[in-house]
Amino acid sequence: MKGIIFNLVEDAVVSGHGEDTWDDLVDAAGVEGSYTALGNYPDEDLTKLVGAGAAALDTPPEDLTRGLGREALLGLARRYPHFFTPHTDARSFVLTLNDVIHAEVRKLHADSNPPEFWFGDADAKQLQIHYRSQRRLCSLAEGMLVGAGEYYGEKVTVRHEGCMHEGRDHCTFAVDFQPAA
Incomplete structure (x- = not known):
């Protein structure tokens, strides 16, 4: 890592x-x-x-990991604002994880192994996210999604609908994006 x-x-x-x-x-x-x-x-x-x-x-370790994921995302935004400033909302940012952020990580660190994300159909306020990583840090990914919402002033709710820790080959999240109250 x-x-x-x-x-x-x-x-x-x-x-x-x-x-x-x-x-x-x-x-x-x-x-x-x-x-x-x-x-x-x-x-x-x-x-x-x-x-x-x-x-x-x-x-519980999963709760701590979610909190660390949230904080880590906000830390990434402070360190690497150029990944965040082109976007006006968390959903559009999340959709760039593989094609922009992880692609850049792979260019800079050929030996890196970032997680893979892919996305299912949804509307502008919802997104189905699939996550796969040999590290199986789905709680960290959940926390980072919530942190992305916080960064963009939104409330992001994540429902973990399927998990690698339950024998699946990847995790599935249903994610709702709502403007903050």
């Missing part, structure tokens, strides 16, 4: 709970904890960090 994901998780933990909490999670997880954005790190490091965080916060 690319170090940028770990950097975004660290930023989320530090901004929400402080530097000492990040250090405590790194220790509890038994991982190195010094991640560079361009480095490659074992996927298990993220699993260990989420496990340590879930235990420390007494929350």
Whole structure:
């Protein structure tokens, strides 16, 4: 997994709970904890960090991962605004994941393995999203969708209708996009 994901998780933990909490999670997880954005790190490091965080916060790992996904998306928007500014809403942004964002990631990092998304028919306020990744981080993807909505001032609701963790070959999300109240 690319170090940028770990950097975004660290930023989320530090901004929400402080530097000492990040250090405590790194220790509890038994991982190195010094991640560079361009480095490659074992996927298990993220699993260990989420496990340590879930235990420390007494929350289910999936809920913590969703929250980290939300924060990571907002962190990506701060770091890479050029991916976000061409869009006026979350739906149009999400539709560019494979063709723009992940294509750029693959150009810059030939050894990367970003998730694959494809989309089903829906209307302007709804979208069926299919997600496949060897990492099976569907909770992170859910959180990132919600974060995209927050970035664009929308309320995004995600229903997880099918999951790789239940034996399917990909996850299916039904996503509703609504203007914020």
